Amino acid sequence: MAALQATGQLLWSCDMLCDGVDFRSQEHTWYDIGRKAAGASLSDCAAMASRPTAMLCSVCLQESMSEDDALELLRGVHDMGAQFECLLAGGDTNSWPHPSVIDVAIASSIPEGRQAVLRSGARPGDVIYVSGLLGGSILGRHLRFTPRVRLGLQIAEHLQPHAMIDISDGLALDLWRICEASVCGAVLIAEQIDAVIHPDARRLAKQTGRPPREHALFDGEDFELLVVLGSDAPQGSVAQLDLHRIGDIVAAPETFALRDSAGRIHPLEARGWEHFR
Amino acid sequence: MAALQATGQLLWSCDMLCDGVDFRSQEHTWYDIGRKAAGASLSDCAAMASRPTAMLCSVCLQESMSEDDALELLRGVHDMGAQFECLLAGGDTNSWPHPSVIDVAIASSIPEGRQAVLRSGARPGDVIYVSGLLGGSILGRHLRFTPRVRLGLQIAEHLQPHAMIDISDGLALDLWRICEASVCGAVLIAEQIDAVIHPDARRLAKQTGRPPREHALFDGEDFELLVVLGSDAPQGSVAQLDLHRIGDIVAAPETFALRDSAGRIHPLEARGWEHFR
Numbered sequence: 001m002a003a004l005q006a007t008g009q010l011l012w013s014c015d016m017l018c019d020g021v022d023f024r025s026q027e028h029t030w031y032d033i034g035r036k037a038a039g040a041s042l043s044d045c046a047a048m049a050s051r052p053t054a055m056l057c058s059v060c061l062q063e064s065m066s067e068d069d070a071l072e073l074l075r076g077v078h079d080m081g082a083q084f085e086c087l088l089a090g091g092d093t094n095s096w097p098h099p100s101v102i103d104v105a106i107a108s109s110i111p112e113g114r115q116a117v118l119r120s121g122a123r124p125g126d127v128i129y130v131s132g133l134l135g136g137s138i139l140g141r142h143l144r145f146t147p148r149v150r151l152g153l154q155i156a157e158h159l160q161p162h163a164m165i166d167i168s169d170g171l172a173l174d175l176w177r178i179c180e181a182s183v184c185g186a187v188l189i190a191e192q193i194d195a196v197i198h199p200d201a202r203r204l205a206k207q208t209g210r211p212p213r214e215h216a217l218f219d220g221e222d223f224e225l226l227v228v229l230g231s232d233a234p235q236g237s238v239a240q241l242d243l244h245r246i247g248d249i250v251a252a253p254e255t256f257a258l259r260d261s262a263g264r265i266h267p268l269e270a271r272g273w274e275h276f277r
Numbered sequence: 278m279a280a281l282q283a284t285g286q287l288l289w290s291c292d293m294l295c296d297g298v299d300f301r302s303q304e305h306t307w308y309d310i311g312r313k314a315a316g317a318s319l320s321d322c323a324a325m326a327s328r329p330t331a332m333l334c335s336v337c338l339q340e341s342m343s344e345d346d347a348l349e350l351l352r353g354v355h356d357m358g359a360q361f362e363c364l365l366a367g368g369d370t371n372s373w374p375h376p377s378v379i380d381v382a383i384a385s386s387i388p389e390g391r392q393a394v395l396r397s398g399a400r401p402g403d404v405i406y407v408s409g410l411l412g413g414s415i416l417g418r419h420l421r422f423t424p425r426v427r428l429g430l431q432i433a434e435h436l437q438p439h440a441m442i443d444i445s446d447g448l449a450l451d452l453w454r455i456c457e458a459s460v461c462g463a464v465l466i467a468e469q470i471d472a473v474i475h476p477d478a479r480r481l482a483k484q485t486g487r488p489p490r491e492h493a494l495f496d497g498e499d500f501e502l503l504v505v506l507g508s509d510a511p512q513g514s515v516a517q518l519d520l521h522r523i524g525d526i527v528a529a530p531e532t533f534a535l536r537d538s539a540g541r542i543h544p545l546e547a548r549g550w551e552h553f554r
Contacts, residue, residue: 001289001325001393002288002290003286003287004286004287005285009280010384011280011281012278012280012281012367013278013279013367014335014368014369014380015335016335016337016371016378016380018371018373018378020373020375021371021373056290058291058293058380058382059293060295060298060378089289090289090290090291091291092290092291092380094293094295094298094299096295096298098295098297098375098376099375101295101337101378103291103293103369103380103382105289105291105380107289
């Protein structure tokens with residue numbers, strides 16, 4: 001059990017990772033797996049523009065794991081947190097004969113005078129941005145990303161974002177979540193999406209035979225921020241924070257689409273990585 | 278993500294339960310499993326004499342589970358928390374082809390003017406008590422217990438306990454944890470232990486062929502409180518709170534023993550339910 005000295009609003013979330021689903025212990029090091037487990041929870045904090053404080057890590061480890069493996073896993077969780085002055089404060093350790101499961105619960109706080117950034121504040125006329133290149137993270141980036149904690153705080157400080165989410169389940173699905181929570185629609189611009197396709201998406205496209213743009217739209221675990229700003233957001237700060245414009249929020253909740261370079265509108269599927277689907 | 282309004286010291290812990298280890302989904306209802314998952318975390322709060330505030334529930338559910346099963350599980354978590362005005366505030370949902378894993382993280386606060394009760398405050402001359410009957414919980418009680426949240430708070434209010442722990446891994450092992458943290462030893466009194474043997478321990482003893490007292494000492498998941506009080510604790514309150522005396526704290530850390538009715542001292546094994554052993 002961990003003790004936190006808390007004042008004001010404390011945010012609190014958790015993220016569970018499973019062997020064979022979110023990582024592969026046969027391929028990945030336990031250190032990297034620990035970093036990913038902490039990173040996914042830290043990324044949730046980034047999306048709320050909150051400052052991470054402490055983590056608890058619960059694990060159920062496959063019995064075949066050595067104590068060294070378990071320590072490497074915890075070292076990864078610890079080190080990833082330490083990058084953001086977020087303490088690994090406790091947890092629960094279990095073992096069983098099945099693949100390993102890791103849950104990281106994280107507490108974070110909103111800097112004084114500010115509020116948490118939610119998914120629900122997007123408004124018609126707002127502009128949609130993304131903090132980096134997308135797609136093909138499965139080729140390795142999903143395990144070696146830096147959660148956008150500092151960027152999330154900077155965006156909140158300089159840009160008064162209307163809504164924010166981290167792209168964990170894919171651009172289209174996570175954007176759809178913002179639209180659903182905000183009761184509005186969105187139109188992405190094909191050329192603007194093409195400008196944020198990650199080289200990994202192009203490499204992966206050669207393996208899958210699918211267009212690179214599809215990987216940018218529907219792959220998960222980019223852990224970039226999807227940011228919705230008012231149309232009057234200061235473009236100097238937008239450029240300084242290296243945000244890439246990718247589309248617009250529109251009034252009609254039933255509009256969820258991609259506009260091609262000829263101005264044609266194509267419906268966009270709200271799909272990505274989803275459990276129970 | 279959940280938001281808590283926090284002032285003062287916030288305690289924070291988590292407890293992970295795994296199918297086939299901590300429950301059996303083939304035998305138990307998902308509602309009961311949910312209650313147990315929340316109850317185990319609430320029991321941690323009871324042991325610290327803290328007031329539960331909110332829970333997060335992360336799950337990785339076996340794909341064969343129906344949505345109704347998943348909802349029953351959450352209803353169990355919710356209802357158990359609601360008994361103690363502890364809100365189910367959020368979580369994370371995953372699925373996979375393996376047995377289900379459930380983690381409940383819980384936030385709790387220490388009532389104003391008091392401090393968390395730790396494991397480390399036991400002193401030579403202190404007296405060891407237990408809040409109820411022990412052993413044989415595997416016959417069903419491990420799934421249908423009431424965490425001693427209110428009792429923990431009452432003990433802290435009336436008895437200034439030196440140390441407290443909830444018996445989740447077995448009396449002997451959990452007492453040993455208090456001794457280790459407090460750098461002292463303990464002597465349990467055989468007749469006093471015999472007076473807190475649960476009828477389930479006697480029933481189970483008939484199946485296992487082991488003495489009922491062994492089940493009281495070494496079985497896990499009683500979820501009763503193990504309480505260490507100063508020798509001057511007001512006996513009226515002790516009786517009113519129905520605490521049963523079972524032994525004494527002694528100075529020598531190497532003494533961990535059971536005294537029989539003839540006054541003979543038998544070393545006590547610090548064993549119970551332990552992962553990675």
